[in-house]
Amino acid sequence: MTLGHQKRKPVVPLRITGTGAYLPQKVLTNADLASFLETSDEWIRTRTGILTRHVLSQGEVPAQMGVRAAERALTMAKKSPEDVDLLLVATNVPEEPIPGTAPHIALGLGLKKTPFFDVTAGCAGFIYALAMAGAMMRTGLSCTAIVVGTEALSRFINWQDRSTCVLFGDGAGAVLLERAEGNAGILGIALRGDPTKLGLLRIEAGGVRLPATVDTVQAGKHFLQMEGKGLFRAAVGMMAEATRAAAAQARIALSEIDWVIPHQANLRIIEALVKRLRIPAEKVVVNIDRVANTSTASIPIALDELVRAAKVERGQILALTAFGAGACYGTVILRW
Ligand SMILES: CC(C)(COP(=O)(O)OP(=O)(O)OC[C@H]1O[C@@H](n2cnc3c(N)ncnc32)[C@H](O)[C@@H]1OP(=O)(O)O)[C@@H](O)C(=O)NCCC(=O)NCCS
Numbered sequence: 001m002t003l004g005h006q007k008r009k010p011v012v013p014l015r016i017t018g019t020g021a022y023l024p025q026k027v028l029t030n031a032d033l034a035s036f037l038e039t040s041d042e043w044i045r046t047r048t049g050i051l052t053r054h055v056l057s058q059g060e061v062p063a064q065m066g067v068r069a070a071e072r073a074l075t076m077a078k079k080s081p082e083d084v085d086l087l088l089v090a091t092n093v094p095e096e097p098i099p100g101t102a103p104h105i106a107l108g109l110g111l112k113k114t115p116f117f118d119v120t121a122g123c124a125g126f127i128y129a130l131a132m133a134g135a136m137m138r139t140g141l142s143c144t145a146i147v148v149g150t151e152a153l154s155r156f157i158n159w160q161d162r163s164t165c166v167l168f169g170d171g172a173g174a175v176l177l178e179r180a181e182g183n184a185g186i187l188g189i190a191l192r193g194d195p196t197k198l199g200l201l202r203i204e205a206g207g208v209r210l211p212a213t214v215d216t217v218q219a220g221k222h223f224l225q226m227e228g229k230g231l232f233r234a235a236v237g238m239m240a241e242a243t244r245a246a247a248a249q250a251r252i253a254l255s256e257i258d259w260v261i262p263h264q265a266n267l268r269i270i271e272a273l274v275k276r277l278r279i280p281a282e283k284v285v286v287n288i289d290r291v292a293n294t295s296t297a298s299i300p301i302a303l304d305e306l307v308r309a310a311k312v313e314r315g316q317i318l319a320l321t322a323f324g325a326g327a328c329y330g331t332v333i334l335r336w
Contacts, residue, residue: 005252006315010185010335012134018079018176020072021304022065023054023169023291030166039162049267053169053292055154063095065172066150067108069300073146073174074109076307081109084176086142087116088133090125090149090296092325093156093203094118105148122201123263123324125149125296127191130175130320130332134186137179148174149296156203158223167265168224169292173300183315188250188333190242197234197327200227231323235265236272238329239321243277246319246331254279256317257333259306263322264288264298273321295324312336 029052030041044050056062066089074080087109089102102116121128126149133145150172157165205221206212216222239262247254254277262270267288274284285302294301299320306312316336323329 005187005250005256005317005335006183008187008251010183010187011189012138012186013180013182014134014137014177014185015180016175016336017178018073018075018077019174019300019304019307020069020076021171021173021301022068022072023171023301024056024060024065026055026057027052028055033166037160037162037165039166044166047268048167049288050166050292051289054171056152056170061095062091062150062152062170062172063101063104063108065170066101066105066148066174069150069172069174070105070109070146070148073176077176077178079144079176081111083144084111084114084146086133086136086145087111087114088119088129088145088147089116090119090121090129090147091151092120092122092125092295093151093153101150121324121328122326123265123293123295123298124322124326124328124330125324126299127320127322127330127332128328131189131191131330133177134189137177143179145177146174147177148172149300151295151297153224153295156222156224158220161223163228164224164226167293169294171291171294171297171301173297173304175300175303184335186332186334187252187317188246188248189330190245190249191330192238192242192328194238194327197230200230200234200327201325232266232269234327235269235323236276238323238327239273239331240276242329242331243319243321246333250333252317252333257283257319258316259283259285259312259318261285261299261302261306261318261320263324264291264302265293
């Protein structure tokens with residue numbers, strides 16, 4: 001094993017001292033979907049790798065999930081909300097258009113004067129928010145930050161559209177970041193955007209461009225629309241390029257990465273990505289079979305599972321990579 005990277009100082013010295021996740025109780029299997037859609041377990045499993053997904057029940061909201069995930073991260077880190085001086089919330093669909101999701105999570109956590117805001121960067125939102133928290137910690141604006149990804153796309157999916165509704169699940173994940181001396185921290189960041197691809201994944205109505213009217217609702221324009229094939233084709237190249245760039249900034253070889261935590265959008269995308277990067281399958285964290293695509297929550301949920309299974313060791317290198325609407329994509333490489 002090459003350990004040359006151990007000598008290199010991180011661009012942002014920090015430690016992830018807590019992780020947490022929350023998945024709604026209600027589970028939908030592929031067979032459940034096949035009971036009201038023209039689809040099958042076989043199609044969904046072979047095309048996506050998904051077997052089950054969690055979805056919010058009526059009355060539950062994404063901020064509650066975010067609060068639970070953040071509380072679990074705080075408990076792991078043995079910290080209390082008073083210790084937190086920054087809250088960033090990655091999400092695509094806000095709790096309400098104004099004031100978004102972050103204040104609801106701050107309220108639920110009992111934060112008082114802590115700054116908070118939402119970060120919208122498609123399914124890459126968690127990567128962007130992590131990078132932003134790191135940048136704010138580096139400039140001294142924050143010492144202890146919570147970054148949450150929480151998503152309830154089940155509320156924006158057309159449950160009669162088999163090409164989208166089988167893919168997504170609800171959930172939340174969170175990390176607690178603490179400034180730290182030493183070798184742990186962010187080694188490399190590559191954030192990217194390709195606005196020529198903004199049509200690949202969108203909810204057209206409900207914003208300023210196309211405010212909600214009876215017509216927009218009747219036309220189904222408040223539902224998520226996706227060009228699956230176009231996204232599939234773009235995803236592998238985007239995440240591979242960002243991972244190579246982040247590794248170059250970190251001055252590590254891809255072979256030095258111990259764990260890859262990719263956005264869980266499609267098992268075939270993940271397999272093609274790691275094949276392109278020549279990273280062995282045993283280094284790749286996959287939970288899409290159980291949770292489907294939870295968008296901004298997918299990476300922190302997968303990270304939490306890895307941490308709670310006691311698989312990550314101090315000094316190991318993690319690459320977190322995602323792509324999504326926008327198209328926004330990026331990779332953060334960190335030393336645990
Ligand atoms: C959506 C996706 C799974 C489709 O897989 P695919 O290999 O491109 O699909 P295929 O070409 O094999 O199949 C398409 C056919 O299956 C049908 N189909 C779509 N969803 C189906 C379903 N749930 N069940 C059965 N058939 C389905 C389509 O109607 C189409 O039929 P047609 O050829 O008669 O028109 C894949 O493109 C994908 O994962 N894309 C990326 C999506 C993504 O990452 N989104 C989130 C970004 S953050």
